[in-house]
Amino acid sequence: MSLWRQITRGLRVLAHRTTADQDVADEVQHYFEQAVAAHAARGLSPGEAARAARLELGSVLGVREQVRGSGWENAIETLFADLRFAVRRLRAEPVFTVVTVLTVALGIGATTAIFSAVNPILFEPLPYPQPDRIATIWEVSSTDGSLNGGTFGMYRGLEERTRSFDAIAVFKPWQPTMTGPDQPERLEGQRVSAQYFRCLGVPPRLGRGLQASDDRLHGPNVVILSDRLWRRRFGGDRSIVGRPITLDGESFAVIGVMPKGFENVLAPAAELWAPLQYDMTQGRAWGHHLRTVARLRPGVSVGQASQEVDLAAHAVLKEQRPETYGEVKFVATALHDDVTRGVGPALLAILGAVVLVLVIACVNVTNLLIARGVRRRGEFALRAALGAGRNRLIRQLLTESLLLAAMGGVVGMAVASLGVRALVVLSPPGLPRVGAIGVDRTVLAFGLVITTLTGLAFGLIPALQAARSDPQRELQEGSRRSAGGHRQARGALVVAEVALALVLLVSAGLLLRSLDHLFAVAVGFDSSNLLTMQVQTSGPRFDAEGSEARFFSQALAAVQRVPGVTAAAFTNQLPLSGDLDEYGAHFEASPARLAESYSAFRYAVSPGYLETMRIPLRRSRLFVETDRAGAPLVAIISESLARLRFRGADPIGQRLRIGPMDGPPYTIVGVVADVRQMSLAVSRAEAVYIPASQWPFADSAMSLVIRGRGDAAALAPAVRAAVWSVDEDQPIVRVAMMDSLLAASQAERRFALILFEVFSLAALLLAAAGIYGVMTGSVAERTREIGIRSALGATRQGILALVIRQGMTLTGVGVAIGAAGAAAATRAIAAMLFGVSRLDPVTYLAVIALLAGVAILACGVPAWRAARVDPASTLRAE
């Protein structure tokens, strides 16, 4: 009822302003007449009565304004009036307006773009029903904390023994080649156990999901398609369900299609899924090439589940693998932790960096507004003298700054949507949820919020300062001689700017030096001019025993015949390519030492691999052609492994088993230098090299490494043709020069570095603009003082030094504060640093020198202008 009255009365006033004003005027008039009449009734003359009433009640106009100004509709009217006035003022100063709007747009745009990239990864819940109930299960090594995804044997054991989960599933990558009427295409997919989609909580939109009956050895060939693949290759044909498609030369029946929005964070590129149909024979149940995901039962926390998993897993190990396992712990972690692991700290650091840029942008705009406020003092004083209250002035100025922020926000959103696109292009391959990055409703809301906040942030200080000034004094003085307070404020802002820019520059510098250090790391082989590619085998023709080995050796022979190729070899895992193949290396007991097991990278290679890679030999010999199937089993180990196991004793002639404890022993015939396998930053290098022909299970994908005369990259087409001359159906992927693999292995750091470089460059420019603005303003205000100084005999150099000293003092204070801030803030990027302390003096000194140089330049122009002041003309001008 009363709300209704509020709204209707307000609207009526807005619609009929004149009538409403007349009503107020009439009522106030009547009130005064009554008052005058009352005084007259006490015997005063009409004139005296009117005077008495005015004395008692104040001015009619004042009362009218007070009554008129109440009610919500008047707040709106004032707002519109303020806005109109603000627009007029900003249009009158186009340069100021454009510079301000662009500065704000840069800050808001960059921040919003980064937020839109960070939000889906760090803050949004994953796109599944009850996403907090999805967990991944890991085997954690007690020696180095490394994570292993789990084994089929453990998956079976946990399924039997745990009660925390509604569903558990294991999965592994799968890259089938689809053939048919169209071009053959290599697809990214997954082999998953039956409960995989139940764990994620997303059923297919067409057809059916996987059933337990699909997932057994020699089970039916069935496949589920992603929406994207379904539309791309089958035109979104709904009758696809039940039809066969050909994958790796075998027929698979399509049983379902996943919904459009289904996002598979566990393997973002996967487009099709087939049952795992795990082969438990051949003792492979305990190989670490699977990952495990599970859905928690309602009411079970991740912590509880984790405890149960550890207990159950150790019970399983005790029963089935009592002797082979080292110290391990089993944990369940929330899927979201899994997604953010690794990238989380880097993303937060980048978000922090961009917020600093936004703050610097705000500081700059604050500076501009204060300078503008100084120019407008006369206007404010006049308005105050005419009766505008302090709050009224503050409101007007805040309206102006919010309008500036809003314009900056609109332009900033355009900047953000461009920035998001650039981010997606730049993003390192390991960045999760790239598909979810974009300008959506959350991002827009974020943009709106920070726009408002920035408007308030850069508007408040100038508004308060303008409203504080004393109108009487201002009008009396009418000149720019009094300038104390705001100059201090602007000085403080420059200090802040320099300090913040320094934090960003130091971070960027540390990252830059880390990358330099990383690329200077000795990788253990010669990475220059080395062509690499992966050759895969697929299809039923490789079912026959030994067929893969035959294919690879024929292909290698063909490649070695290519003119220009000087050396070529195969390996099952290529350093720094993302390949990871780790096995247990079980050393036999020797008189000096007990039997012991270590985890080591397994390289199954063709003879000549170590030579082609130019991995230095440390002891005894490399592989030779006679180390083939049927010959005595031989192995070469890396220095790290030799040191770990033999502590300086001679390893040659000692024996070890690889993988299953009951496998055949290999005799160590040589020791070679360490090689970086996982990344430049990870120095773990325990490795066992064996001839591929002596490994019992053929690897289905091998990497070719090739050296040639001249540019090895130019050999790629001929090498490819040579492989295809043996079998034209075998896909060749990942053709790359080793140097670019090296660079790609640092993609995440490089991504962070690029962003930090961009942000710190922006910060540097903004800080320079800030110093320049303050110094220019200060010189302009002190023209008279400078004129007097030079009239009194100050030299040009003296005046130049005076102005530069003032600017450099501010810079110096900023540098001191910034250095302390950087020492604290670089904690956030500590994880990304390599070979450089976060307090690295070289970086700090270089950054300080850079900032000082820029500051001198920014002071230089105003100082030069000050030195050219003609004393006679300035003194006359006043």
Next chain:
Amino acid sequence: MDETNTDVIQGTLDMLILKTLSLEPMHGFGISRRIEQISRGVFKVNPGSLLTALQRLERAGWLDAEWRQTENSRRARYYTLTRAGRKQLEKETEDWTRRAAAVARLLKAEG
């Protein structure tokens, strides 16, 4: 010399207006006059505050307002208490009495 404070106690103006209007409909000056007289000059009402308050109370639904022609053919705005206004007055009176009594007790209490 100090001027005696004649400001209406903060927060009580609404109650005073409602009480005054509970006797009979009145215009703005009449209300102000009545408050002054009955309070024996302790309270003087500022016209700006009074008229703003009247507008607010009217919007809250506690008063109705109508324009009447005065004897010298001027327009005057008369205010009448509504039923909701009467209820509000009861509430505010009760509240005030309770609080005033508490303040009185506090002031009387011996330190």
